[in-house]
Amino acid sequence: MALARANLYGFLSTVFSAPPTAEWLAAARDRALLEILGELGWTFAVDRAVHCEETVLAQEELAVAFTRLMIGPGKGYVPPYGSIYLDRAGGASPLSSGGGDGSRRGDRPQLWGPSTIAVEQLYRAAGLELVQGQIADHVGVELAFMRYLCACEAHAAAEHDAMAAERWHRWQIVVLHDHLGRWVPAWAATVERAATHPFYVAMVRLAVEFLAWDAEALSRPSLRGVTSCVL
């Protein structure tokens, strides 16, 4: 089970880290990804993007859409960083006398807030160093961290190390509860309004669904102690 979850976290991390390459689009087509998503109720008019023969054109469409949405800056950019959503209240200016500039008082989105430091400390405590130039609370990074934690849990389970598996399980709860799970819904809601390509609308919906499902599943006692699963 943990391995399956690792796959999905890794998939989402990939989707939100870079625009799809031609190879990735081909692989998605081969795995009938869209059909499966369709069966689960996620229908969206992206068939042309993944199934269209002119993958190069579609690929550029996705690259432009991804850049606009995830990298920006500019119109349609929705910064995918936890601190934007978690640390706003803490960004009060020394003046705080009410702005004449149209922006709401207290609405000071900023990168690298205290929650960014907190999640980076988690990575370090888990034995990982963030590669220089990455910001710790980027959605792709936090998802990759969840993937790592799930993979560690799966490895521990395979080694029949119930205690270690349980420990990694607890780490996952912390990340979902204090970080990723807390801000992704707000981010996703903004993305749905701003995204120019239905692929990303679908992907954030999937992310929100999965995170909610996973958080709930993690908190259910019956799932604890499951050290092996059949895929």
Add this chain to the structure above:
Amino acid sequence: MMTPNRLTRRDFLKLSAATAGLAVAAHYFALGSAGAPALDSGPANSSWIPTCCNMCGGQTGILVRVDDGRVAKIEPNPDNPIGVANISTDYWRWKNTDGAAMCPKGNAGVMTLYDPDRVKQPLKRTNPAKGPDEDPRWVAISWEEALSTIAGKLKQLRDAGEAHKLIWFSEDHSFVDPQMDFCALYGTPNYYNHSNLCDVSRKASFGLVMGDGRPLGDFANARYILLFGWNPLSATKWSHLPRIFTRAIERGAKLVVVDPYLSQTAARAHEWIPLRPGTDGALALALAHLLIKWDLIDHEFIEKWTVGFDEFAAFVADKTPEWAEQITDVPASTIRRIARELGTLKPAVVDVWSGPGQQSNAVQGGKAIALLNVLIGSVDRPGTMINPECHGPARQAPKVAPIAQPRLDGHGVKYPLSHSSGIYTEVLSGMLDGSLPYQPRVGMVIFQNLVLSVPGTFNVVEALKQLEFLVVVDTHLSETAQLADIVIPGTTYLERYDLTTNWVTWSSVSLRQPVVKPIFGQLAEYEFVVELGRRLELKDADGKEFFRLSPHARVDPQAPQVNIDDLTAWYEDYLSLELERGGPKMTLAELKRQPGACWVDPAGTRYEKFKDPVKLPEGAQMHTGYALIRSADGKTLLGYRDPAGQAFGPDGKPLSSLAEAATDDKVQQVITEATGGLWGYVDAEGTLKDAKDKAIGLLRDGKLVKGWNTASRRCEFVAKGAASKKDARGNLVDPLPAYRPREWFPDDQFPLYLINWKEASHTHSRTFNNPWLMELQGWNLLAINAATAAKLGIRDGDEIWVESPYGKAKALARVTEGIHPEVVGWQHGFGHWGLGRIAKGKGTADGQFNKTISDPLSGMALHKEVCVRVYRA
């Protein structure tokens, strides 16, 4: 929306299987060196790092607290004079009693560092159409692709023999040297930087008068301060400026501000003198007239240390207060009173900056103002206009073959008193009107927003569209970046190195160093330039790969000729070399260890440096009664002749005959070296010159002294050197500071002067996405005089149209008594359509009402010479 329960375990497993293999995420992590994983976090790592602000060009010293790799707080740095005082004795006292100061922009730096609207990755344009309304359809590309593409284009241009068709614009302080090196090695003469958008007219004015383009007033110790068109209490630049004026006032000094607008400085002055824009020079001439008429001048200083006074006195004989009144709209009685105060309260100091400085008669007007200091002897003395000593880092320029192609901007040719930073308007307007000797093809713009910073906003857009390939390096998607083919993410000052020669009156060099690594992993701008240089394999005249070889090795052939591969390490070596060979005479590591990472010359501020002795070489002799032997045309020195008539060559060897027709030039002194070779001479006027006829000093009271860096080595009322030159409009440069009205005057159609200014809240067009600064000042309302507004039926807060022959846009009115009735004005920098979500749509862009034009003498961009009409919307 589906509920979580909707996703069954089976669904999930199916999805997971489908996505397995599609999880090829970016490699974000490496295995760390930490021990056993534990959920509890340790104590925070906190440190204070000294560096320099760069929210504007002031480079105020700062201390930055970094907690766990995050910038938490910025405070001023009392070990850096910028922010404390510009006189050394004041600095050493006040750094302990008062500490240092920092302006609102410095306080807001953290919000720029962590601005989510920053450019994070290189971006490539996929929509070839360019314009303010075009969506570039950016695609993020890797650094490798960006560098490879840019290097490829540059190589193509150079291989085609067209290296000169690369134009390069940059800011004028940060990492300038490697950019200049790159352009020289690449083979383009077209490196330009920001100064000609700023204060090159002041540089020319003071340069003409005292051979020093960057003098500084010792305001703290003055008793009378007269400022023309300068707002130091708000347009601070250096954060010690407000303090040195308030100290002066505390001690009883009188501050008088001449400005069409009641600036923050004028509001705190004892007296605000409103006048018509661009007429300050006339006011100064009338003041000079009165000072001379009432004999309130410093005779000793004028006689001993100046040239051309009699001509100047005759020239101002008819520049009466009544004459000035009609031009300036300043009452003659006021002019008389100011003249009397200026001439009697001592010490007094007069300064001028960008108010009159950014208008077409700026240079001569500024010269007339600068000369007021000369008339009252307020030169390089306490409480007066100081000639700073700045021994900063020394650029070690590469050896290159001279570039055959001319610069595009007419520097020194079309513009006789221009600055090496060039003339932006000449290049940009020339790209549109076909007047350039050749058309540029590739543009590199680093840390500049040409579109909003150069007058004639939409001309600039059209000009940049002419380029085949444009690269812009910036922290934000400015209006200029939006026209680029590739945008490269820039660094904020908190992420990079620079060296600053502090603009105080004595030598001081401060270090800017990264307090955090570039947060998006981007190359610093200088690393980007060095990397491009490496990919192009740029070589100097000795065939050395300039950007690979260790800079120390390059200048010292005896040193091991090693390369430095790491870009940061290469640049650190480069900086260290500049420090070692410049004023500080220390390595970069040693500078880092200085208190506050700032070197301060213990010698401190010195006065009357014009009396510094000129040292003669060991064994030199001064001879009277000798003569120089010159060629018939007077241009070549053939030797010298002793009183007995014996001729000697320049090497001191006796000459039996002369190869060509020669004339004798009787001089006061001939100076020979120990060998008898000709070292120099003192001419009939008492000017000390070297054997190449270059003026290097003065003979005064029997001593050889340095004087100033002018042709006569004296303060000059009359600019003989400039006299024969023509300006950019084809007019002869007047050797006297004649008042000429500015070129663009109000008329019936456009009856109001439109000016703009700077305040502490913002820098240029740069800071408008910073939420704290926009909270301080979020809009540029147009200030309109109450009486003028009443006539136009405009009330405070009304939406109005502002219109010139070149642009029309809406604005919001601010009705005030604090502006001359014929003038409207606002803060510069607003009106963005790019930069970021906070900046967009706020206020009105001031440059759109103007032509793309410069002052004809110095090439100063004419930001403030605009006429408009305003009416209710």
